[in-house]
Structure formats: structure tokens, C-alpha cells
Amino acid sequence: EVHLVESGGGLVQPGGSLRLSCAASGFSFSRYFMSWVRQAPGKGLEWVSRISSGGVSTSYADSVKGRFTISRDNTKNTLYLQMNSLKPEDTAVYYCAVDDRRGQGTQVTVSS
Numbered sequence: 001e002v003h004l005v006e007s008g009g010g011l012v013q014p015g016g017s018l019r020l021s022c023a024a025s026g027f028s029f030s031r032y033f034m035s036w037v038r039q040a041p042g043k044g045l046e047w048v049s050r051i052s053s054g055g056v057s058t059s060y061a062d063s064v065k066g067r068f069t070i071s072r073d074n075t076k077n078t079l080y081l082q083m084n085s086l087k088p089e090d091t092a093v094y095y096c097a098v099d100d101r102r103g104q105g106t107q108v109t110v111s112s
Contacts, residue, residue: 001026004096004103011109016086020106022079022096030054030074036081037102038092048094049081064090086110 008020020036036048049060049070058070069082079096086108093105 002098002101004098004101006094006096006103006106009094009106009108011111012086013112014087014110016110017082017084018086018108020081020083020094020096020108022081022103024077024079024096024098027098029077032098034070034072034079035097036070036079036094037097038090038094038108039105040089040092043092046092051079083108 003025005023006020008018010018012018031053033050033052035050037045038048039045047061048064049058049068051058051070051072055072060068067083067085071080072078088110091108091110093107095102095105
């Protein structure tokens with residue numbers, strides 16, 4: 001059974017940084033592309049970033065390009081999202097995802 005557990009969210013001031021983690025289990029993590037998606041209050045799900053199975057290829061939504069960095073450690077079955085220069089519009093619940101499965105999410109709030 002696929003199990004994804006996100007952590008690392010919190011309250012941060014505009015311009016600050018956070019690093020999200022996602023611990024994966026129940027599937028062959030190193031064989032799968034992984035993604036981060038987010039859902040802001042009152043809005044639909046938004047794709048944020050994606051990384052290839054080996055970590056070589058990455059892609060980002062225009063809204064986060066140049067500020068967020070996705071990475072993974074296949075020896076630890078863990079996905080990361082380094083978020084810098086955070087803006088209030090980045091406030092959302094962040095989920096890691098594989099295929100159509102998501103974890104429970106971690107809340108990120110950017111506010112002064």
C-alpha cells in the first residue's frame with residue numbers, strides 16, 4: 001500500500017524559506033516520478049513540481065520557478081521541496097504525490 005507522509009510545513013514570513021520532506025513507503029520509490037502539488041484555501045489543486053525517478057530531470061510551475069527546488073534521496077525513500085523567497089500566495093497545503101496518490105499534506109502559511 002502506498003504511504004506518503006509530508007512534513008516540514010509551518011508559518012514563515014514573506015521572503016523566508018522552508019524545506020518540506022515526504023517519506024514514502026509501500027512501493028518502489030526509486031522507480032517512480034514524484035510530484036509536489038498544493039491546494040490554497042478555497043482553490044483547486046495546483047501542480048508545483050515534478051522529478052524523474054533518478055532525480056536527473058525536474059520541472060516547475062511558472063509560479064515557483066527559480067524559488068523552489070525539488071530533490072529526492074532514493075536511498076532514504078524521501079522526496080524534498082526546498083522553498084525560498086516565499087510569498088503570501090504560496091500559502092497552501094502541500095502534498096507529495098505519486099501517480100494519483102497523495103499524502104495527508106503539510107500546511108505552509110506565509111504571512112507577516
